[in-house]
Amino acid sequence: MHLMMILTALALAVGIRLIDSLCCYSMSRWQRSLIAFILPPLLLLMTAIAVISMGYHGEMLGFPASRFSYLLAIFFLIFALIRGLEITYQGWLSIQKLRNYPQKNINHHLARIININLPYSAQIGFWNSQLIISEGLLQTLDNEHLNAVIAHEQAHAHYHDTFWFFWLGWLKRISFWLPNTNALWQDLLLLREIRADQQAAQTVDPLTLAESLLMIAQAINHITTASPLGVVEAGFHDLGIDNRLEERINALFNESDYLRFEGIDWYFMLLTLLPLVSIPFHR
Structure with missing residues (x-):
């Protein structure tokens, strides 16, 4: 039975x-x-x-x-326990690595600065995440567009995306063999970014945010590299997903109920x- x-x-x-x-x-x-x-x-x-x-x-x-x-x-x-310990250890290593980066005040926001040419920003951590910004991003964007990116990252911190997607990442690792696991995971990553974009658009001009997306995407096209950190990050331009820029930009100016972000029943x-x-x- x-x-x-x-x-x-x-x-x-x-x-x-x-x-x-x-x-x-x-x-x-x-x-x-x-x-x-x-x-x-x-x-x-x-x-x-x-x-x-x-x-x-x-x-x-x-x-x-x-x-x-x-x-x-x-x-x-x-x-499931082994995969949980594995992802926890990887997250711990990412946080330890983060502490090696110098801190700097960027437009009234404390951020860790990583010395790479890739224009990159993310929230790293578990519940209380920290902002990380690359030298490449500082060189790519002016202050107005940089503020838009920071607003996006603050939205990730507001929703504690690093914490919740840590657990979702664990479920992904123990159910990788089930149908559509990766497709659903990629969709959730995209929707996570759209939600952060929409939250950021309440404090910055959506057009500026869209321009930032395009500028970063164009800069990244000239650079081939892996995402520097791992399982406890939420980034502005996530290298781990198929960057459907058109969908993200359209969502900034689309108030469809299809893209509402309510909690599940x-x-x-x-x-x-x-x-x-x-x-x-x-x-």
Whole structure:
């Protein structure tokens, strides 16, 4: 019976990823992508926890428990724990590396300065992130456009994007084998940037922000390099995504409900707790 629980959870996880109609079309793109990304791995995690808590002795609804399903659940939880420790260590290394960069006051904002030619800015950290700006960015932009970039980075700090995407990154690592994991991840990264753009546009001219995007993109086209930091960053021009500039720029001047950024209804998350309901039926 426990194996049947695992197979059912797996089928639901795959189904949620494959059947787009499972998400209500009245939701925004952000809500739909977030639910489709989060729900499957959490459902699998809760199923594994339920199976382990019941053990491999006894029976449930007349069906005997199996050692195989118990070991399978343990393996998945150990795998998830290892990936969690791995991403935590990488994030810690990024923060330690950040402390080696000198601090400088840039337009009344304290920032760490990284000495690379790539025009680059990001928020680095977990809950309380720090602003990092490259020498290349300072050389590429004037004060007006630099202020627009900083406003974008302040929006990332406002939403604590580095913290939340750290956990989303962990879910990505443990569910990489599920359908559409990377596509949903890329969409969430893009939507994260659009949300920061829209927040920044409340304090700076949207046209200036759009110009900054284009100027940085043009400068980057002349430079080939990897993103200098890693799993706890949120940058103005994220090198890790397909930089769909046209979509970001259009979103700055588009007030469509499709791009609204409301929180998800948490009753969807209650679905992930359903496997725990089975525990009292184990004898």
